[in-house]
Amino acid sequence: MRYSRHLDKIVLCCALLFLCVGAYAVPGICLFRTPAPPNGVLNDGAHTITFNWTIEYLTTCSSPYTFEILDPSETPIVTQNFTCAASPIANSFEWNPDGQPCGCYYGRLRFYSDWCTGSSRKIEDEARVGFLVQPAARFKICKFHDLNGNGVEDPGEPRLAGWQYTVERPLGNVIAMATTLEDGCTDYIEVPVDCNGTTQFYIREVVQDGWVKTAPNGATNPITVNISPGTNPDIVFGNWQPVYITGYKLLDAAPWPWTDPQYVGPDGQTNPPEYEPVPDCGAQPSPPGACVSPFQPDQQGIAGVTVTLYESDGVTLVTSDAPGFVNPTVTAADGSYSFGPFQFEQDLVIKVDDPAPSPSGCDTFPEDGELTPWPGAYYGTVATSVWPCPNITFATPHELDITIPPPVTGDQVYGCNYFWNNQPSRLWGLFCPTTSQFVSASVEIGKDEYPYPTPSVNATELPSGYFFYQVPEINVEPQGLRPGVYTLTPPALPDPTTQSWQVTTYCSENCSSGSSFVIASGESVEVTLPPGCDVRVDFCVREEEKNRRCYLPVTFTQDGWHNFCDPYSTVIPGGMIYNRFGKAFATFSYYGQLLTNKMVVGKGYTITYNSTTSSLTRLCAFLPQTGACGRLDHSYDSPSTTTSAGSLAGETIALMMNIAYNDRRLMPRTPGYDLEKFVITSGIYKGRRVGQVLNDAYVVLGGAAPCTVGLTNCQQLVDVIQQINANYEFIDYDTFIDRGYLIPNRTLGQPDPAITPTVPYVP
Numbered sequence: 001m002r003y004s005r006h007l008d009k010i011v012l013c014c015a016l017l018f019l020c021v022g023a024y025a026v027p028g029i030c031l032f033r034t035p036a037p038p039n040g041v042l043n044d045g046a047h048t049i050t051f052n053w054t055i056e057y058l059t060t061c062s063s064p065y066t067f068e069i070l071d072p073s074e075t076p077i078v079t080q081n082f083t084c085a086a087s088p089i090a091n092s093f094e095w096n097p098d099g100q101p102c103g104c105y106y107g108r109l110r111f112y113s114d115w116c117t118g119s120s121r122k123i124e125d126e127a128r129v130g131f132l133v134q135p136a137a138r139f140k141i142c143k144f145h146d147l148n149g150n151g152v153e154d155p156g157e158p159r160l161a162g163w164q165y166t167v168e169r170p171l172g173n174v175i176a177m178a179t180t181l182e183d184g185c186t187d188y189i190e191v192p193v194d195c196n197g198t199t200q201f202y203i204r205e206v207v208q209d210g211w212v213k214t215a216p217n218g219a220t221n222p223i224t225v226n227i228s229p230g231t232n233p234d235i236v237f238g239n240w241q242p243v244y245i246t247g248y249k250l251l252d253a254a255p256w257p258w259t260d261p262q263y264v265g266p267d268g269q270t271n272p273p274e275y276e277p278v279p280d281c282g283a284q285p286s287p288p289g290a291c292v293s294p295f296q297p298d299q300q301g302i303a304g305v306t307v308t309l310y311e312s313d314g315v316t317l318v319t320s321d322a323p324g325f326v327n328p329t330v331t332a333a334d335g336s337y338s339f340g341p342f343q344f345e346q347d348l349v350i351k352v353d354d355p356a357p358s359p360s361g362c363d364t365f366p367e368d369g370e371l372t373p374w375p376g377a378y379y380g381t382v383a384t385s386v387w388p389c390p391n392i393t394f395a396t397p398h399e400l401d402i403t404i405p406p407p408v409t410g411d412q413v414y415g416c417n418y419f420w421n422n423q424p425s426r427l428w429g430l431f432c433p434t435t436s437q438f439v440s441a442s443v444e445i446g447k448d449e450y451p452y453p454t455p456s457v458n459a460t461e462l463p464s465g466y467f468f469y470q471v472p473e474i475n476v477e478p479q480g481l482r483p484g485v486y487t488l489t490p491p492a493l494p495d496p497t498t499q500s501w502q503v504t505t506y507c508s509e510n511c512s513s514g515s516s517f518v519i520a521s522g523e524s525v526e527v528t529l530p531p532g533c534d535v536r537v538d539f540c541v542r543e544e545e546k547n548r549r550c551y552l553p554v555t556f557t558q559d560g561w562h563n564f565c566d567p568y569s570t571v572i573p574g575g576m577i578y579n580r581f582g583k584a585f586a587t588f589s590y591y592g593q594l595l596t597n598k599m600v601v602g603k604g605y606t607i608t609y610n611s612t613t614s615s616l617t618r619l620c621a622f623l624p625q626t627g628a629c630g631r632l633d634h635s636y637d638s639p640s641t642t643t644s645a646g647s648l649a650g651e652t653i654a655l656m657m658n659i660a661y662n663d664r665r666l667m668p669r670t671p672g673y674d675l676e677k678f679v680i681t682s683g684i685y686k687g688r689r690v691g692q693v694l695n696d697a698y699v700v701l702g703g704a705a706p707c708t709v710g711l712t713n714c715q716q717l718v719d720v721i722q723q724i725n726a727n728y729e730f731i732d733y734d735t736f737i738d739r740g741y742l743i744p745n746r747t748l749g750q751p752d753p754a755i756t757p758t759v760p761y762v763p
Contacts, residue, residue: 027056027057027058027059027124027125028055028056028125028127029053029054029055029109029111029125029126029127030053030054030055030127031051031052031053031107031109031127031128031129032051032052032053032129033049033050033051033052033107033129033131034049034050034052035049037131039192040131040132040133040134040192041097041131041132041133041134042097042134042135042136042190042192043097043098043099043100043101043102043133043134043135043136044098044136044190045096045098045099046136047096047097047136048094048095048096048097049094049095049097049107049131050092050093050094050095051067051092051093051094051095051107051109051129052090052091052092053067053089053090053091053092053109053127054088054089054090055087055088055089055109055111055125056087056088056089057087057089057111057113057124057125058087059113059124060113061084061085061087061089061111061112061113063083063084064081064082064083064084065081065082065084065089065109065110065111065112066079066080066081066082066109066110066112067079067080067081067082067093067107067108067109067110068080068107068108068109068110069095069105069106069107069108070105070106070107070108070128071100071101071103071105072101072103072104072105074106076108078095080093093107095107097133100133101133102132102133102134102135102195103132103133103195104130104131104132104133105130105131105132105133106128106129106130106131107128107129107130107131108126108127108128109126109127109128110123110125110126111123111124111125111126112124134192134193134194134195135192135193135195135229135230136190136192136193136229136230137190137191137192137193137199137227137228137229137230137231137232138188138189138190138191138230138231138232139188139189139227139231139232139233139234139235140185140186140187140188140189140234140235141165141178141180141185141186141189141203141234141235141236141237142159142180142184142185142186142234142235142236142237143159143160143161143163143180143184143185143236143237143238143239144157144158144159144160144184144236144237144238145157145158145159145160145238145239145240146214146215146238146239146240147240147343148240148319148320148321148322148343149212149214149240149242149320149321149322149341149342149343150214150321150322151214151215151216151218151238152215152238153215153236153238157238158184159180159183159184159185160180160184160239161180161181161182161183161184162179162180163179163180163205163206163208163237163239164177164178164179164205164206165177165178165179165180165186165203165204165205165206165237166203166204166206166222167189167191167201167202167203168201168202168203168204168222169191169199169200169201169202170202171202171222175191176189176191185234188231191227193227193228193229197228197229198226198227198228199226199227200224200225200226200227201224201225201226201227202222202223202224202225203222203223203225203235204221204222205221205222205237205239207221207239208239209407209408209409210241210344210406210407210408210409210410210412211239211240211241211410212239212240212241212242212410212411213237213238213239214238214239214240215236215237215238216235216236216237216238240343241343241344241406241407241412242322242340242341242342242343242344242410242411242412243340243341243342243343243344243404243407243411243412243413243414244338244339244340244341244411244412244413244414245309245338245339245340245348245350245402245404245414245417246336246337246338246339246340246413246414246415246417247307247336247337247350247385247415247416247417247418247419248299248301248331248334248335248336248337248417248418248419249301249302249305249307249331249335249336249337249352249355249418249419249420249421250299250300250301250302250335250418250419250420250421251299251300251301251302251335251420251421251422251423251531252381252382252420252421252422252482253300253483253531299335300335300531301331301332301333301334301335301336302331302335302355302378302421303330303331303332303333303334303335304330304331304355304356305330305331305335305337305352305353305354305355306328306329306330306352306353307328307329307330307331307337307339307350307351307352307353307419308327308328308329308350308351308352309327309328309339309342309348309349309350310348310349310350310351311345311347311348311349312345312346312347312348312349312401313349314349314351314399314401318339318342318345318348319342320340320341320342320343322340322341322342324340324341325339325340325341325342326339327339327342340411340413341411344404344406344407344412346403346404346406347401347402347403348401348402348404349399349400349401349402350399350400350402350417351398351399351400352380352383352398352399352419353398354377354378354379354380354398354421355378355421355423357375357376357377357378358375358376358423358532376423376532376534377423377424378421378422378423378532379421379422379423379424379480380396380397380398380419380420380421380422381397381420381421381422382397382420383396383397383398383399383400383418383419383420384416384417384418384420385400385402385416385417385418386416387402387403387404387414387416387417388402388403397419397420397421398419400417400419402414402417422480422482422531423531423532424473424480424481424482424531424532425480425481425482425483425529425530425531425532425533425534425535426470426471426480426481426533426534426535427470427471427481427486427488427527427529427535427537428468428469428470428471428534428535428536428537429468429469429536429537429538429539430459430466430467430468430469430536430538430539431459431466431467431469431490431538431539431540432466432538432539432540432541433464433465433466433467434540434541435467435539435540435541436461436465436467439491439492439493439494440458440491441458441459441461441467441469441491442456442457442458442459442469442490442491443456443457443459443469443488443489443490443491443539444456444487444488444489444524445457445471445486445487445488445489446486446487446489446524447484447485447486447487448484448485449485452471452474452486453474453475454471454472454474457469457470457471457472471486471488481529483529483530483531484528484529485526485527485528485529486526486527486528486529487524487525487526487527488524488525488526488527488537489522489523489524489525490525490539492521492522493521493541496520496521496522498543499521499541499542499543500518500519500520500521500541500542501518501519501520501521501523501539501540501541501542502516502517502518502539502540502541502542503516503517503518503519503525503537503538503539504516504537504538504540505525505527505535505536505537505538506535506536506537506538506743515738515740516552516738518542525537552673552728552736552738552744553658553662553667553673553675553678553728553744554662554667554668554728554730554736555658555662555675555724555725555726555727555728556654556657556658556725556730557624557654557722557725557726558623558624558625558650558651558653558654558725559623559624560654560725560730561576561577561623561653561654561657562620562623562624564576564577565577565578565616565619565620565623572668576661576668577616577619577620578613578616580661580666581597581611581616581619582597582611583664583666584657584660584661584664584666584757585597585598585599585611585660585757586664587756588660588756588757588759589756589757589758589759590759591759597610597611598610598611599619599653599656599657599660601632601649601652601653601656601698601701602632602645602649602652602698602701602702606632606645606701606702607632607649607653619653622650622653623650623653623654624650625646625647625649625650625653626646626647626650627645627646627647628646628647629645629646629647629648629713629714629715629717629718630645630646630648630714631645631700631701631702631703631704632645632649632701632702632703633645645701647718648697648700648701648714648717648718648721649701651697651718651721651722651725652694652697652698652701652721654721654725655690655693655694655697655721655724655725656694656759658675658724658725659675659676659690659691659694659757660757662674662675663675663676663754663755663756663757664754664755664757665753665754668730673744673745673752674745674752674755675690676689676690676691676694676757676758676759676760677689677690677691677745678690678742678743678744678745679742679743679745680693680720680724680741680742680743681740681741681742681743682741683719683720683723684710684711684716684720685720689745689760690724690742691758691759691760692760693717693720693721693724694721694759694760695759695760696709696711696717697717697721698759700714700717723739723741724741724742726739726741727739727740727741727742
């Protein structure tokens, strides 16, 4: 800075002096300081401010000239005299404001001259420069490893060295940089602060790959801090390495065992490469959501399976206080599971349970096949992971010992940790006793268009005269039958021109509905075996000339029974109901009470028909009966009058007639089974007998609430009975369509003798 001030008198004297010395120069003082503005000087005793100046003059210099430090009130607190020298004069002064109050100070330089002999000393020139004395502040930055990610430095959490920080004021203007040392803290960082007591600074962390800041203020970076004069508390940062472990629990649906890439099947086939579990080994951790199973087509996840994450010892559970962390966890609907966020560990162990066995949906009729119900159990087949890679060797299909690299980003996801389970199925069946007079009971087996390692299965004769067979497991599939398409070929028949095989299949509803069909001698049956199914395939011999070697009942809807009221029917002269009602209901047992030529519907004896012509006419008029489902509100014997019971009463009457006409062997197609003992294959009555449904219908018609028989509403009961009554669509004497809603109470064969129909009572 250059400051120049001349009084008129001084200028006159300078002119006179010029005349004396015969020379002239521009007089003045150049005064400047270090540090230069706008920085000030700290009052901590460790910092000084230096003033430098030059003086040029024309007059005679009076000795000494003076340099002063003025406080904020402009009172001199330091005065220093300097000896004159020839122009120009160059000199300096250094000052330490140790302990001085903060504020705006000045450095002032005064130059004196004695330009006339005998005159008093005069100020020829003066210069001043201002500066700020600031209070000093210092602090350290420390860094801890927030192992649980809770943003608090808990006991035992270590400090971290080598983390870099910048101090900024204002934001973006770096005034200091520091790095944490072995003790996890930086050296003291000194900064100037304002005179008002606190000053706002910004501290920015240089976040390293794979880490997430948790403290202070969560992930906020930079943070804002207020620094006070003097020594401040340490500013403590916390970071952790949150990671996720993800994977799937999947159903092993590969057609051949895929745990051995060198497997060669019985016909020379090898494992398809796409079924071999060799995960893609990426060099970097996978990003979130990047891993889905590429190893088998049509992946099917297994839900509700417990998965547990352990530390490297396989015993200690991995824990985390982070929100959302659950261990053990349970697989979702698609079979996926996830652990996280939790603190990164190099070595981990994942263990998975087998799913709970699924109950069989099939009635396996142990009284026929001496076969216990299939539990639908799961078996572990293989576990795969890309961590580590490429050495994928896991001892059991229920455990993964993984080694993961350090994360390269926050919330790193390590996916592709797969567990597979096979849910074996069972394939079995019966040969009717009639087959023994033609051929030995045996069946040829194939699978997925290849010969099965066990080419044929011989059946075993049971005490009942039936022959029981079961397709065995093979050595390379020791858990049981794996999914696939199985080909069953019964033996050739002696007379293929008149004989054929009547085939009947039974299966749970999650596999395929049961059906009955005919195949010629030498033909095969293809059975698609999904996972966890208990499939039964029965074989009986059908003789074309008789066309009644195997029997099934025929059921009719309300409308069907109404049609059989026609007295001019060409099928049943005089009409089915008019002609045979008395025979069907000649001896009908109703809850243990023997009724003669009567039908009673409803546990409270609410509707009664006898075999008189007038009552049968009313019965025909009653069918079909529709309307609101409910109890019969009064007892009467005139069914031509509608009732609030509506559709439930009509469906119950039709079902009762189906049972009676079948049991007395009076249907158009001679049956051989007791309809009330048939098993229902699906719906709310799945696995229960038809007689149970009829009994519940009587209870509700008698006035009981549907909940007393386990139903939500009356309409549920109507829907079930409608499906029972419509199970068979009768075409003619030899043709009908089986809708697969019912499974007979016994295997196919010759018809049984007629029996007395009985309404079962279930208290």
